[in-house]
Amino acid sequence: MNPAALQTATRARARMVERLRTEGIRDERVLGAIGSVPRHAFVEEALASRAYEDTALPLGFQQTISQPYVVARMAEVLVAGGRAMGKTLEVGAGCGYQAAVLSQLASDVYAIERIGKLLDKARANLRPLRLPNVRLKHGDGNLGLPEVAPFDSIILAAAATTTPRVLVEQLAPGGRMVFPLGQAGADQIMVLIERQANGGLKETKLDAVRFVPLLAGTE
Template sequence: MTDYRVTEGQTNSPWNLKGIGMTSQRTRNRMIERLQEQGIENEELLTLMARVPRHIFLDEALSHRAYEDISLPIGHQQTLSRPWVVARMTELLLEMPERPDKVLEIGTGSGYQTAILSSLFKQVISLERISGFQPKAKQRFQALELSNIELHHADGYEGWNEKAPFDAILVTAAPASVPATLVDQLSETGVMILPVGEGEEQSLTRVTRNESGHTSDVIAPVHFVPLQQGVV
């Protein structure tokens, strides 16, 4: 597992990683208590989410709301998912019979989910169709000393075939149906976690690859921005 060190007064970071006031450790701990009340049980994940400075993945004007149980705008008409969604999607990967080594993420955004995955899995390849997100995401990963993330400006619908197959795929925006291209890039027993549906009719879904194709099971109702094709 990749770890990172949070030190006060870190000179190479433009952010206060430890946080103060509404971004302090006390506020983060309250977020963890809410996650436990909402059914998140994996202790390793909860410990990690208590430590990750979620506030640095938002613009400064919104950073004081980072540990509330809400989704928040990050620009380009995209959002940072609420903590429970990040936790549940990640926990579903941790429930796999064998922990994935190589994970493909569709939708880097500001990088929070990427950082969580990076700290739990050996290799993370993250695709983002909006080029404007990537420079600051890279700065955040450097500040957190995360070195196992490979970023690409690419169409998430196409996946990243040159590094396939993947043990797991996590999609952070909602396609209308499960993309066959992404299913094809799963390993023989791989799992994909994604929201599926349009408008208000979306379901968090687990897709499991098997010898005869794949199976899908619905986890919970969710609301994500739509997964769009192409790059900008």
């Protein structure tokens, strides 16, 4: 990107952060993380001029990059109350954008993507940023990563039709999981699950959202 285009993108990103603030995102850590990641580097070149709009954009493979507000909102839910995000599992790495944002808030990010070619794109997108605390894995996100569980935070970038119990079991005591619940093309709701210190679970329904479906298997 030439210097003039880079300057334009930087200004557009700053405006996006201010827009998120007016839309209700209050956590300055989250706003700082969003502001530090060049979203234009994660979308197709033909869509770069739209990178800082508050909208989901197509990635190919019938997947999308989530709209900035939703990325910020889900992160804010995980860090609410001054909480540290800690070791974090992201299900649905997509193009790598959300993992890059989470890397600014979490000690470690493990991001799973079921579509191998999309994961290759995420690796290429993330490589220039040199984020030492992000690890990408090709796999079925429904299964989580039991070999490195438990996780302090889990975030799903695809809608589950039922509460993903396998992932809930990978939450550490005091851990939080945020995910979209509902059928593709129908009403979906953002849900927060918190594992209490005594092992019990607390579930809170939050905002209406729209996500691609959480699918099983790999390709």
